Amino acid sequence: GAVVSQHPSRVICKSGTSVKIECRSLDFQATTMFWYRQFPKKSLMLMATSNEGSKATYEQGVEKDKFLINHASLTLSTLTVTSAHPEDSSFYICSAERQGWNTEAFFGQGTRLTVV
Amino acid sequence: EDQVTQSPEALRLQEGESSSLNCSYTVSGLRGLFWYRQDPGKGPEFLFTLYSAGEEKEKERLKATLTKKESFLHITAPKPEDSATYLCAVLIAGGTSYGKLTFGQGTILTVHP
Numbered sequence: 001g002a003v004v005s006q007h008p009s010r011v012i013c014k015s016g017t018s019v020k021i022e023c024r025s026l027d028f029q030a031t032t033m034f035w036y037r038q039f040p041k042k043s044l045m046l047m048a049t050s051n052e053g054s055k056a057t058y059e060q061g062v063e064k065d066k067f068l069i070n071h072a073s074l075t076l077s078t079l080t081v082t083s084a085h086p087e088d089s090s091f092y093i094c095s096a097e098r099q100g101w102n103t104e105a106f107f108g109q110g111t112r113l114t115v116v
Numbered sequence: 117e118d119q120v121t122q123s124p125e126a127l128r129l130q131e132g133e134s135s136s137l138n139c140s141y142t143v144s145g146l147r148g149l150f151w152y153r154q155d156p157g158k159g160p161e162f163l164f165t166l167y168s169a170g171e172e173k174e175k176e177r178l179k180a181t182l183t184k185k186e187s188f189l190h191i192t193a194p195k196p197e198d199s200a201t202y203l204c205a206v207l208i209a210g211g212t213s214y215g216k217l218t219f220g221q222g223t224i225l226t227v228h229p
Contacts, residue, residue, distance in 0.1 A: 006159065034217070043203060043219040044160070093159045095217075105217060107152070107159040 002028050004096045006108025013084055013115055021079045021111045023094030029074035030096035034105065035067075038091040050077040084115045118143040120206050122220035129227050132193045137223045139204030140186040148207040149187050150217065151180050153200045160203055163189075194227045201225070 003026040013019050023033055031052050036044040048069050049057040056069035066088075068080040077096075081088055091112055095105045119142045129135055139149070148167050152160035164173045166182035173180050177198065179190040189202060201224050205217040 004159075041224075043221045044205075044217075046216060046218075049216070091157075095159075104162065104165060105150075106162060110157070110159040112157065 002026075002096075002098050002104075002106045004094065004106045004108045006094055006111055008111060009109060010112045011114070013113070015085055015115055016083055018080055018082045019084055019113060021081075021092055021094075021113075023077045023079070023096065023108050025075045025096040025098070025106075028096070028098045030077075030098065031074065032097040033071060033077040034095045034097070035069060035077075035079050036093045036095070038093060038110075040091075044093060047079075052077075081113065084113070086115045089113055089115045118206070118208055118218055120204060120218050120220040122202075122204050122223050124223060125221070126224040127226070129191075129194055129225070131195055131227055131229050134190070134192045134194070136191070137189040137202055137204075137225070138186060139189070139220055141204075141206050142185075143206050143208050143218070145208050146206055149182055150205045150207065151178075151187070151189055152203040152205065154203055154222070155200050163202075191225070194225075196227045196229050199225055199227045 005024045007022045033050040035047045038044050046059050047062045050069045050071040052071045058064050071077040093110045095107045121140050123138045150165050151163040154160045164180040169184045171182050177192050181188045201222045203222045204220040
């Protein structure tokens, strides 16, 4: 399968600071990437769809100003959690869309964010 | 409203005891159904994509099938290393040319030696 790399895998930050998470497609170009959030023992919740060269599309209830998404190139999308608070602590996962005969989505390894 | 429901929530098997996981869906405009495996603290690992009713795919001890209302993930003679959370996701139209993946809540599989 295709490789999607997410960095960092774990981050601890102080309340009020901002954290940037990177998602890279290593062996294919991804026009579209997706950002998910996962709570303990729960499934993945789509936060936003990131499109290269244009604004991200956010799901209902997701704060655009808190979760800034930038998709500057065909291999990199970033999620910045601004002014983080303890309730933002979660597991964040990205996926990248690989277009082809059968378009498929491949996932990064996830980022565990803890806000203290 | 689009819904994806997986059952059971948790499944405990003895090594070698075959079983099936279920994913039922109620969506409009299904474009595909995906199965993923997720280990604790990791991102989902792709297993299968099914696009049409009657389609089947196999990989080692796993076999996925699809009908118009549900999908099954059959596990034959499981081993302890098959223990993981298995996620089902449906691809529906919307958002992008690709669509959106809507996930079920997952089935936690534990295989005891």
